[in-house]
Amino acid sequence: MIRKLHRWPGLLAAVLLIVLAFSGSVLSVFPAMERIAAPTATQDQSVAELARLVIAAHPGVEQIKRSPSGKITVWWFEGNTPGAARVDPATGTDIGSADPSAVEQWFTTLHRSLFLDDTGRIVMAIAAAAMLTLTLSGTLLTLRRVGGWRHWFSRQRGPRAGRLHTQIARVAAPVLLLSALTALWMVASTFDLLPSDEASPVFPAQVTNQTGFSVADIATFQATPVTDLRDLTFPASDDASDVFTLTTANGEGYIDQGNGALLDWATPGPWTQVWEWVYLLHTGQGVALWGLILGLIVLSVPVLAITGTLSWLNARRGRPRLHGTVSAARAQSVILVGSEGGSTWGFAATLAKALQAAGQSVHVAKLSDFAPQRYQTARQIIIMTATWGDGAAPASAKGVLENMAHMQPTVPLAVLGFGDRSFPAFCAFAQGVETAAVQNGWSLLLPLDQIDRQSPQDFARWGRNLGAVLDLPLELNHQPAPPRATALTLISRRDYGEAIQAPAAILRFALRKQAFWQRLTGPRFGRFQAGDLLGIVPEGSNLPRYYSLASSRKNGFVEIAVRKHQGGLCSGQLIALKPGQQVMGFIRPNPDFKPDNRKTPLILIGAGTGIGPLAGFIRDQGAQRPIHLWFGARHPDTDFLYGEDLNQWADQGALSGLHTAFSRSGQRHYVQDALRQDAQSLRDLIANGAKIMVCGGRDMGAGVRDAITDIMAPLGISAATLKSQGRYAEDVY
Structure with missing residues (x-):
């Protein structure tokens, strides 16, 4: 609503x-x-002095008005001809037109x-x-x-x-x-x-019926500073019964023109003050x-x-259009979706259609809209959620864990997680949702189940289990929709690792020219930075594989580092790609893996193809702050990705420190070993506010976390502490 x-x-x-x-x-x-253009009155100038100066310049003055900005405007008659002008309060002389500009x-x-x-x-x-x-x-x-x-x-x-x-x-x-x-x-x-409740003084029944009293001698005018003036209206020149009308920030009153006496004064009420x-x-x-x-x-x-x-348009494009769904209050089955990239919505649509076919009324909404009190006719709640990064909530599920602690349990619920087992936080957020629900007293339809890499088989199996619990015939035949992708043309490649039977390559793709509007709104390749993800859709599959970008839009190309994995469909196709050939790709932002904008040191730690985004950070930020890189590979002669670039950046000063570790060159030496050897340097850098960014395999990531925790133990700091402070970021796989 x-x-x-x-x-x-x-x-x-x-x-x-x-x-x-x-x-x-x-x-x-x-x-x-x-305010800038208008001459302003001094603090000690009185209305009496201002009126005297204005009368000297315009004897037929009818009104003096001061705006909130300090502008003084005067209206007068000279014979039968009206006039108006802005005046200088110091001299009473005209300085410009009284009318506002046409604009x-x-x-x-x-x-x-x-x-x-x-x-x-x-x-x-x-x-x-x-x-x-x-x-x-x-x-x-x-x-x-x-x-x-x-x-x-x-x-x-x-x-x-x-x-x-x-x-x-x-x-x-x-x-x-x-x-x-x-x-x-x-x-x-x-x-x-x-x-x-405007100030409304009572017009006097009796006045002196005299004229000619000097405005400079009127006590009320003398006691009123110009800075308090709102409006001073003069009596008609041919009417002895008329009076001065003075309006200030403190009220309004009438003054006899014959003797200068204050006849009546009214102070505005609270409504007028509110209006002002x-x-x-x-x-x-x-x-x-x-x-x-x-x-x-x-x-x-x-x-x-x-x-x-x-x-709104992006959301409409990202979600399937569901027909026949009902409001939250009328639904028997409530499906709540936590999604980052949009793929989980497709699975939710398949489930919704199957439940509708089985005779259920269905409501589908974002997980962040979880509101049990609205589900008045619900029989079950089904939560389908992905996980973002290192166990965080996806975009459409923000705040749900905090809110669940205050929700009263109603009908049973089931939680289904979506993720990729190659990442360490596989379905961690879904696990957190189920744990929070159980701790708050919710009953479960089914134990937590998990869908690996959008597997239709896993989803169909879970659907049969759900159907059995609900006593409904549920056959979930889901085929993930291919993401919207753009053809990328390979323009160059640098190969590594053939001598040690571990082929790897740095692949550079041409960046298509885009209109200003496309670059501003950022669709597809409109805007991206090093550390964002390039999704590649391999031939024969609708499921993308993701690679961290080693370039940003301003570099003018799209670059990734890839290693061939045994049986890897996407990595095999990329390693075999030749200049001039194309693959289909798209950009996914990765805002949690970005350097901050501070000038403090940046510590980059990576191994293997994890060097990709770190090289991009050095390329973009090397001239702005001290950057220190610890890099691990297998052999310096065959597996040193970006080796020439790193040495060149070090010579140019863009890279303040380069530390390497090679596991197949004499003694086995890993990047975490190199970190321990440089413990004191790391402690000094971290004590000076450095941020740590780690990219590479899951085991390497765990080893680096342990090494950093051991190194910082004398200072009472751990990797977890730095992470909570926003000073430790990982992109591990």
């Missing part, structure tokens, strides 16, 4: 919101320009009413209400996604448009909420829908810096509209 409340106002009112935001942002500049007038009318008067004001009020709804619902969705206020600024994953949308919204939300509320208040006030604060907060009038901040943040609205729309 919250997601729909966020989506449809945004999509339907996007154009209006962009107009509202852009025009408001332009208008926010004018108070600052006015400011145009944008003001556009922002307030779309040039449609009251109809336009109502339309813009609807746009402000849409912004309020979007801000509130977006805040709730973000809280659900990140797992509460404590994680409000936590790092986000997923497609670039979605990440950018969330990152901007988290900063802009408070200001946009304030802007929407104040806009609605001002519209309601325009239509007299709010109570008012609302006006200030919405326009920035009187606080130029706030106006500029407001205008800058409001400019985020067009960006949010674009990124939100792109996120």
